[in-house]
Amino acid sequence: MPAPAAAAAPAPDARTQNARTPDARIPDVRIPAPSNNGPVVNGNGPANGSPPAPAVQPARIPDARSEDDNLFLQLRDAARQNDAVRVNTLAPRLANYPLASHVDYYRLRLRLREAAPEEVREALRRHEGSAAADQLRAEWLLELGRRRDFAAFEQEAGTLTQNGSLQIRCYGLLARASRGEAVAQEARALLGNPPAYGEACASLIAQLAQNGQFSQADLLWQLRLAGEMNATGPARRAAVLLGVPEARAAQAVDVPAVAMARGIGATRAEREIYLVALGRMARTSLKLAMVALEKNSDRLSNEERAIGWANLALAASIAQDQEAGDYWRRANGVPLTNEQMQWKTRIALRNGDWKLVRATIEAMPAGLKADPAWVYWLGRAHKAEGQSDAARALFERIAAQSTFYGQLALDELGRMVTAPPPVAPVTVAELAEASANPSLQRALRFYGLRLRAEGNREWNWGLRGMSERQLLAAAELARRNELLDRMVETSLRTRTELDYAQRFPAPHLDILRPTAQGLGLDKAWVYGLIRQESRFIQDARSGVGASGLMQVMPSTGKWVAAKIGLDNFVHDMLNDIRTNITLGANYMNMVLQNFDGNEILATAAYNAGPGRARAWRGRLEAPMEGAIFVETIPFSETRSYVRNVLANATNYAAVFDGRPQSIRTRVTTVSPRGGNGSILP
Template sequence: MSAQAQPLSIEQKAYIDAYEAIKRNDRAAIASYKQQLQNYTLYPYVLYHDYRVNIDSTPPRVIEFFLNRYQDLYLSDKLRTHWLKHLAATKQWPEYLLHYTPQNSQSLQCNFYHASIAFGTDAQKEKAISAAQQLWQSLIEIPEACVSVETALRNQKKFTAQMVWNRITLLIQKKQFSRAQDASKDLSNADKKVVNAWINIVRNPNLTSKEITTISGFARKEAFIQAVPYLASQNPQLAQSALAEFAEPYGLNQSQRIDIQRKIALRSAYRYQEEAKALLENVNTQGNGSEETIRWQAQIALRNSRWIDLLDTIELMSKEEQDSNQWRYWRARALEARGDQKTAHTLYQTLAQKRNYYGFLAADRIRLPYQFNPEKNTQLDQTALIKKYPALQRIAELIAVDWVKTAQVEWHYFLPNVAPDELISIATLAKQWEQYPHAIRSLALAKEWDHINLRFPTPHKEPVMENAKKNDIEAAWIYGIIRRESAFNEDIRSSAGAVGLMQIMPKTAKYIGKRIGNDKTSIYALTEAKNNIQLGSAYMRYLSDKYNDNKVLATAAYNAGPHRVAQWTQNLLKLDADQWVDSIPFTETRNYVKAVLEYTTVFNSLLHGQYARLSDQMPAIGSDNKLAEK
């Protein structure tokens, strides 16, 4: 059911016209359309948009009726939010108190506290003051709506120095140094100097042992706790010495010392510094390790082919971690390297039955065929399913009128409420409607991984195949990138600014566009599937050229950028690619590369009925100098 696949029905056309009438506030037309559409599936949307756009002139009783009648729809929460903003803007505080429900918005929370303090009962005032104190201390930036609450706390003499210090501590932890200095305006001149010294210590951690004596009390302790881990990134030995020398004089308790020891070890590990191995082992063998410190100890061991160390470190992991595909594979690799072929072979055989990255690698070690284990297609009674779930009726109509983004919101709220035993049917329906991200999410919620055709759809086949041929890269690899980046959501935008199916950064799109003669690099243009695939595929070709067709390095660079890959491969002795992948410092990129390689293998099977072995696509990484066996 693609958008605009069929001519609009009379009701669908009327719905679109009603929305246009609402935008121009044509009351006569709106009334007529409401009458015409009152039995239409999207009628609540007509009401919602009318009330939202014309909130100033909509009677409160009308809004209350909507909130009660449609309380099961997400539209009810959205309208309540608009109404609360209107009530605050027009200073209708008693009404605000009456209709407020807990909100995520800090501004709406502050409006509620302001209304409670000004117009609430004594109990409401007391509760609001306490909550407002807690909220203020947690704010990175103070919204305009919260200024009046801060003023109220001052007037009520509920604004304390401890609140200021707590917020300053948070701001410095978040490296919001200018805001921390601004927050110190409520302190004495002497305390302002303390804050400035504290900030200088954290900014320049090499000064820890020198300047920290200029401040005292809890500020010195906090400055030390915050600065030492940063110092460890530059000089782990100095950080360790500082901890040993000043932990007791500065009043650190045992828990704080252990926490800093872990942070020092991890900071050195992130850059694979020489000291990292000893620091991690010291933390972990004393029983003070965490899941992260143990994992990093294992990562360092496998990066350096220290197989005995790796086996010993795996034993420190929780049983759940040890039983994961990842560490079962690496246990087998370590045992194989140490000459225990029989045990390794048994582990590989078990893993090779799985359709995932480690299953494929394990199959390669003992030359077994890959197991894809697909589930049979699900029988679907589409009519019964749509009848049972009104949300599906709304989604179908939203798709028909090309309100695709709104349909996505409906999916978001709908899927968590589906009966678990019906999620596979919902996924089947979503795929039929070409709603691929929601088919994938349905199966994820159901924890059903074997419905390959639902989890790995192949839309946009023409531009994918065309650009694969044009750029001399695998179509399956393009699909693998798309599947990991966007799960086939054409309109998605990341918090970092990446856009569309292949999550291309606009800056990258402009660079690649100039190379291939494509000037369609605006954010809007990048949401167009064909254009996004052309630019993303050309970027994959660019990375392939940069890394001599090494798919592992190119995939890592697609996620983390070439500059990161350069750091991770600088002065690297030759290392098996599977070892390099699992020693990538960034967890996101480490998981990304494994997922894309796995997905590419699956897509190859779906597209061509055959696959290329991972081992044939993962050449060793690094210089030609061979690592000595340890």
């Protein structure tokens, strides 16, 4: 039976176990409005003793929808249905609506292909500095790039050619390449994610191939990446540029057995397609792929054979096959993709080969090598090889981060996780300033319309350039509006003023504490999981149907309800806070018991299902260090999930207990098998 599915992101609420709650910091009272009577001191009124300014409330989510709100929702739906006539009928009626910038966005995005440039520029000028203008500009740039109107594109793009979306950056390089500039080196660094290429990056690759800046080796690399990432379209386009029928590349990705049956081919490009098919086949039948590679080995060059073994090694590593290390040795010397480099390192970790761990991490590109995970593991490799000073320097680099690897680095340095002292309370004046922020006001209106994605975009846009005090005030405004996910995400942006009441809140403690106590569960672990699952969004619902704070799947909820004697369970009960916590906590307790009290395995089981967690454990031949087990979980989502939950739980424990904590109490050794039979489906 499947476990509850993980939500897209983590999140907390507002009341922690420590004595200082957000309610204690700022009474929910009237806020003095800005006045000309002098500066406000500590939010208590004018410094010169003048009478207080007229009082106002903090910005709030509207309690009810207005007629204009309903018109806006109709306009949005019409835009999503490409009904330009309906949009143009409704738009004039919303000229003074608080979301007028989005009205213009919906109106113009339907006709960007025929809109006059000055009309678009006028809308951008009218709403300059808003999230809607930013979104409109990004979509217009893509249209200008598609038209190859590079003069207008570069006039409007500005810094977006360096820090915009992947496709805008590709169009930026295409514009320069069209003028004859040498951009191949920049393109190689940029083009690493074929599923996200779109027309922009595909055209860039074609242009660079046409003008000779991309060699056959560059195109073969793109074909290899596309195959690894299951990107059929980019594989087709690379094949055409290499002079191979695109259908053969599509077969290699989608139906590798058919492509392999054609044979390895005569040209280098045809053999690369065969190697792509080999790698795809290895994902479903490693044995068949290995037999095929060995059978055709003498018809491949040394480099091609090594690429073939690297493709098999990646599949074997993800499958946690015992032969993966041998496959990587056979691939020695061939350039590896980022995914291959990471899995080669993970297999070296599982095999205890610290020399190889160090070598593979040091060979990574700078950006990948700087990832906290690889900083930590490089430190461990140096430590294993007796280079204590080098190891300590690496651990210090990430120890300030309250994340999984930051906490492990603290442990290596002999220090523990502690909750920081309380920050100065947000003042009434600071909260008033946050309330007056136009983007935050628009975000609150979107939340009132139950348009969370649009609200999040506006909210995040409004945080740009904020000081740490302004961020804390915006987080408090989110709390006042019960937007606990925004409170957490906003507070996480601070670097020196760390408010753990905002970052690690504990809502519904009156429900959760007795439930956890009754089951003997660590409430810090439960809150750590809720924070990851739903960010405390009470009505959160995942794409696969998981619901509520603890993202319980309907089938799981029904099964747990029957086990604990909760009568008359129906699906809608999952949205009730008390029921959701009761079912989720009981399920956590069941998986914890099933995995002998090991939080790593239980957390993985909650996310990926107990069957998968049992399988991963079953592949162990000896006890494994917990951190290595986590790093080598095959599913990237589950790997990140387990890291985040255990780091969250350690932070919550520091807050709840009021004393230093070590993540090592949770990241314990994982044994090959448990003594208990499974109580789970």
